Amino acid sequence: MSAIDAVNRIQEIQQTFVALQTGTVGSASATASESFTGALAGALANTQTGTAGTAGSAGSAGSVTGQDIVADARKYLGVPYVFGGTTSSGMDCSGLVQTVLKDVGISSPRLVSGESTLGTAVPSLADAQPGDLIVLKNNEHIVIYAGDDKVIHAPDVGRNVSEVPNWLTDADIETIRRVAPSTSAAASPASSASALSSSQMTQLLSAIQGSLGGASSTTSGSGSLSSLLSLLQGGAL
Incomplete structure (x- = not known):
């Protein structure tokens, strides 16, 4: 899954999660949403920086054709x-x-x-x-x-x-x-630069779960967050 695909999937999950907050205390819902957004931004910054760095080092070593x-x-x-x-x-x-x-x-x-x-x-x-x-x-x-x-x-x-x-x-x-390397081999690191690795996706999921863990107890279904995270992980890795 690319970084863009991950963002789109997470945004869908965020919308679903917020919808599940209906009927709970408004401030708790707002806090959960803000926490989710902050964790998402931070985690994506870390994963995308790591991915770009890997591509950069590969490019400097293997970009000559x-x-x-x-x-x-x-x-x-x-x-x-x-x-x-x-x-x-x-x-x-x-x-x-x-x-x-x-x-x-x-x-x-x-x-x-x-x-x-x-x-x-x-x-x-x-x-x-x-x-x-x-x-x-x-x-x-x-x-x-x-x-x-x-x-x-x-x-x-x-x-x-x-x-x-x-x-x-x-x-x-x-x-x-x-x-x-051949032209195709030299191009492959660049094409993989937009993809999130398994370790980076795990980091992203952990950050989101950590930010929403406290708020999940206020949802109508205690297993909703776990189900949503499993859905993301299943589609990403």
Whole structure:
């Protein structure tokens, strides 16, 4: 259940609860309603803050996509190959990868041998996605898969960083490494940010029950509050 759905459900329960107060002392009903509203506001503030915080931390760690890596790599097209270079004045193959990953907030070793252990392994070229790192046999070279069967790399002395048709086959490859989640995986934390977790819903229910516990004794049916809370919990968790 999302936070919005929870609010709507709770408002319905509040209306039902207030209706059950009919025939009781007016001040007690008013107090119960005010207490309910205060508890609801406080509990929702806590749960929504907690949910947003979780999404924020996930976003900062997992918001980079393979397309982001490709876009950043394209900024360096035309940079001359310089052995050991890591700047726009010149870079080698592993220097390009390290610089691009640093730009998007991913820490990377300096040499191909270290970069070949980043992220998670991809089974084959058929499974490659934009932003994946392709390492040649014996860690001799590393390129960035750009999608559409193209790669971006710093080729060799006398040449520049370029985007070219992929010439590699699986037989040429030591490993393919995925250092950024797919677009769908990166989007999932954001989509879950509006949902209340079980622990947050429990906190919400406890706050409401605590605020109305005293007033529930004035209702015509002593089990009404428990029934309403059970209804909310059953629909939310």
